[in-house]
Amino acid sequence: MWIELLEQSLELGLAPRSWTDYLYLTVGGTLSNAGISGQTFKHGPQISNVLQLEVVTGRGEIIKCSPSKDADLFNAVLGGLGQFGIITRARILLQEAPQKVKWVRAFYDDFSFFTMDQELLVSMPDLVDYAEGFIVLNEQSLRSSSIAFPANVDFSPDFGTKNNPKIYYCIEFAIHDYQNKNTNGEQVVEVISSQMNHTVSQLYSVEVSYFDFLNRVRMEEMSLRSIGMWEVHHPWLNMFVPKAGIGDFRDLLMDNISPDSFEGLILIYPLLRDKWDANTSVVLPDPGSSDHRVMYVVGILRSANPDDGCSHHCLQELLVRHRHIAATAGARLGAKQYLAYHSTPSGWQEHFGRRWERFAERKARFDPLRILGPGQGIFPRRPLSNDDDAAYGSSAT
Ligand SMILES: Cc1cc2nc3c(=O)[nH]c(=O)nc-3n(C[C@H](O)[C@H](O)[C@H](O)COP(=O)(O)OP(=O)(O)OC[C@H]3O[C@@H](n4cnc5c(N)ncnc54)[C@H](O)[C@@H]3O)c2cc1C
Known part of the structure; x- marks a missing residue:
């Protein structure tokens, strides 16, 4: 799981660059989709941060592949919904891990300003390390999204009526704070927020450890579990x-x-x-x-x-x-x-x-018997034929 990779790599002062919001997911599982979160604008999805894979193909072969060796299998498997092979090892790019993260939330009542400011944030990858956002639909969505965010958020807007609802938006961004490098996260937040159009006085900034920031959804999970709302x-x-x-x-x-x-x-x-x-x-x-x-x-x-x-x-x-x-x-x-x-x-x-044609052609090449991932319903299973025996040579039984 990604949480295990985080714990192990942090012991060396390192960490992967690109994440999912929730870390109790397997490396093979997210690489079979894409793996996205607030770092994706900067480093690409998790599938853009892989150096090498070990894959067991549908033909039963164990192959080490990378952008320069068996690249077609490598590319097929990334985002491949488990259709071409089972990922058994992955070599993932790491970066130096920051000690702390400045974590900021800003509220909006206007969708155009919200998206305009999000696009501003992703145009500044040298300053910003993470950018996401969510819709604030009601009191509950405000409360539940604040479980892991340790600030005193003083935002209690008018949500209107059932027939005439009012909704709001929240941008969330973060800045890595390498405390040994004389960086000043506070100043960077000021430089960025001075260019934003959020509702006056509705910007909240806190400092948390890098681990707590990345593992924030776990805190929400624990809270939801305690009220029986996770399962x-x-x-x-x-x-x-x-x-x-x-x-x-x-x-x-x-x-x-x-x-x-x-x-x-x-x-x-x-x-x-x-x-x-x-x-x-x-x-x-x-x-x-x-x-x-x-x-x-x-x-x-x-x-x-x-x-x-x-x-x-x-x-x-x-x-x-x-x-x-x-x-x-x-x-x-x-x-x-x-x-x-x-x-x-x-x-x-x-x-x-x-x-589609490329996807189907890759399936025919790497999993001709359509053994892998039948539950997705992409390729219906078909009965074995003599041609399949030929495709598998003497090892087909
Ligand atoms: C609570 C929660 C939060 C999530 N948050 C995010 C998020 O922030 N960003 C994001 O991008 N995604 C997110 N996801 C989705 C997640 O990326 C997928 O559900 C992914 O499949 C999870 O991996 P898993 O370990 O649970 O895989 P599984 O559910 O076990 O498998 C899902 C699919 O991946 C294939 N697969 C699994 N392991 C391998 C392997 N080793 N080799 C080849 N194929 C494999 C399976 O065939 C299957 O088709 C979230 C999911 C959950 C449940």
């Missing part, structure tokens, strides 16, 4: 949205959720296309005519609380809503699902779009 269903939808469509996506989202009763978190933050390698298996929206460097990830991270009446029927309704959002955003805005789910092989083909 509930989590109907989640994650989408990559082109910059040109992010305002429309927000409107689509608001047409399909009830802010007053939403339980969970909606993350929104920008990523930069040029930090992603187009040779990997990951699927991003086509840049389109605007060819813009910025795209957004939006994570609708719901909890379905059975104690509040959200059991089977309600859960099915939420899933239908999410599929509607995904289909509409795909057709109208060119958005693509991250951690995708499609119920049919043709849905997957549409998801991959012009990259």
Whole structure:
């Protein structure tokens, strides 16, 4: 798990550069998707920070691959949804770990200012080490997102009424503080925040250890576990949205959720296309005519609380809503699902779009019997034939 890698590497004063928000995930699991968080704008997703992999392919071969050796297998497996091989070792880029992190939150009541400032932050990779953001839909979303953030947040806005809700936005950014290098995190925060357009006096800054910052979701997990809200269903939808469509996506989202009763978190933050390698298996929206460097990830991270009446029927309704959002955003805005789910092989083909042929060709090469990852429903299992015997030579039984 990434948490174990963090603990081990910190003993040497080092740490990986690119993270997920939650660290109790396996290295092989996140590299099979992409691995994104607030560092992705700066260092790329986790799949852009791998030097070498050891993979057991669907043909049963154990292969060490890298950008310069068996590069096609290396690229196939990164973001490959477990379709081509099982990652058994990974060599990950490390950097010097900072001792402390300046962690800042700023609140907005205007979506355009919110996204404008997020894009400002990701245009300053020399100063900023982490940038994310979320929608503040109701009191609960304000409270639950503040569990790990140890500041006295004095923000109690008017959320309007059920029929006329008011929503807010929060940008979160962080700056690494290498205390042995005479850096002044406080000053850097001032330089950055003086250029931002957040609501007056609604900027909060705290200093925490690097470990606590990276492991912040664990604290939320513990709190949710203590009230029995961790082991509930989590109907989640994650989408990559082109910059040109992010305002429309927000409107689509608001047409399909009830802010007053939403339980969970909606993350929104920008990523930069040029930090992603187009040779990997990951699927991003086509840049389109605007060819813009910025795209957004939006994570609708719901909890379905059975104690509040959200059991089977309600859960099915939420899933239908999410599929509607995904289909509409795909057709109208060119958005693509991250951690995708499609119920049919043709849905997957549409998801991959012009990259489908390469994905299918890689499957035929690295896992011709379609042994790996059948649960994704991308490649239906098929019966063995004489051709398969030939493909496997004498080792096929
Ligand atoms: C609480 C939580 C928070 C999350 N936060 C983030 C986040 O911030 N950013 C982000 O990018 N993702 C996030 N994710 C999603 C996460 O990246 C995926 O769920 C990932 O699959 C998790 O890895 P796992 O160890 O749980 O894999 P599993 O759920 O065990 O596997 C998922 C898929 O990966 C494949 N797979 C797993 N291990 C390997 C391997 N060794 N080799 C090849 N294929 C493999 C499996 O075939 C399967 O298809 C989060 C998930 C959870 C549950």
